Amino acid sequence: MVDENELWILSFYRTSEISGALFFGRLARTMKPGEIQRDMTKHFSDESMHAWYWTACIEKLGAHALKLEQSYQDQYLAAAGLPVNIMEVLAITQVFEKRVIGQYSLHSSLPGLDPEIQATLRKIMQDEKWHIEWIRDALKGLESDYGKERVETTLKRFGEADLEVYRKTTDEHTERLQELINGGRRR
Amino acid sequence: MIDPQAVKAKMGTFLKIPLERLQDNATLSDLVHESFLLVQLAIELQEEFNARLVQEDLKDVRTLHDLIHQVVTHEISADDE
Numbered sequence: 001m002v003d004e005n006e007l008w009i010l011s012f013y014r015t016s017e018i019s020g021a022l023f024f025g026r027l028a029r030t031m032k033p034g035e036i037q038r039d040m041t042k043h044f045s046d047e048s049m050h051a052w053y054w055t056a057c058i059e060k061l062g063a064h065a066l067k068l069e070q071s072y073q074d075q076y077l078a079a080a081g082l083p084v085n086i087m088e089v090l091a092i093t094q095v096f097e098k099r100v101i102g103q104y105s106l107h108s109s110l111p112g113l114d115p116e117i118q119a120t121l122r123k124i125m126q127d128e129k130w131h132i133e134w135i136r137d138a139l140k141g142l143e144s145d146y147g148k149e150r151v152e153t154t155l156k157r158f159g160e161a162d163l164e165v166y167r168k169t170t171d172e173h174t175e176r177l178q179e180l181i182n183g184g185r186r187r
Numbered sequence: 188m189i190d191p192q193a194v195k196a197k198m199g200t201f202l203k204i205p206l207e208r209l210q211d212n213a214t215l216s217d218l219v220h221e222s223f224l225l226v227q228l229a230i231e232l233q234e235e236f237n238a239r240l241v242q243e244d245l246k247d248v249r250t251l252h253d254l255i256h257q258v259v260t261h262e263i264s265a266d267d268e
């Protein structure tokens with residue numbers, strides 16, 4: 001049976017994946033025909049599947065996902081401000097995806113991790129690597145529209161916001177993860 | 188040149204608000220209750236009217252009129268394309 005900390009973290013992952021799916025699903029509908037439209041649609045589809053993977057994983061562990069109000073993305077937007085064009089959306093997403101991979105990677109390295117959680121993390125991390133790749137390529141392509149320097153400064157700005165969010169607003173997350181580490185050591 | 192009335196009409200369609208109820212001085216926070224929707228609206232307007240906005244352009248935007256003004260004044264010229 002999943003413990004309270006683990007349930008909260010897995011539910012938080014699920015909520016964040018749902019937020020990502022809803023965001024990209026909407027944007028995919030707005031995009032002009034082309035590669036960004038195609039890759040964004042795939043990205044949206046992946047995020048939806050990830051939300052399902054977490055839902056299924058939690059059920060296999062004998063629980064139901066918690067209903068959480070805030071996702072990681074909400075905290076991001078509050079710190080970085082709203083992106084207003086496709087380049088800024090992709091830049092903030094790139095920074096965010098790197099953070100997600102880092103978080104999932106950290107989680108997957110915890111001692112005594114349930115094999116179901118481990119398998120889910122690994123499956124999702126594979127997709128996340130592709131997300132980083134397609135966005136990196138798309139941002140490269142957008143340099144001709146927005147300028148290389150603007151793309152770089154935007155990435156830098158959102159990178160700083162990411163650090164701020166990670167430092168300030170993930171205290172609860174970190175504490176819960178630490179509990180899992182301690183729990184794993186005790187197992 | 189971008190027609191401000193066309194931008195307003197597009198916003199009405201997007202937000203599903205009849206044009207006659209869209210007041211120029213209405214605040215965006217009253218019209219758009221969700222931040223993701225505002226991002227989508229900004230991108231939709233740029234795609235539709237071939238405009239290019241960046242975060243700084245919308246920093247001081249408060250009203251419907253402000254947003255229309257930004258879209259109209261940030262049309263991509265043929266030289267930029």
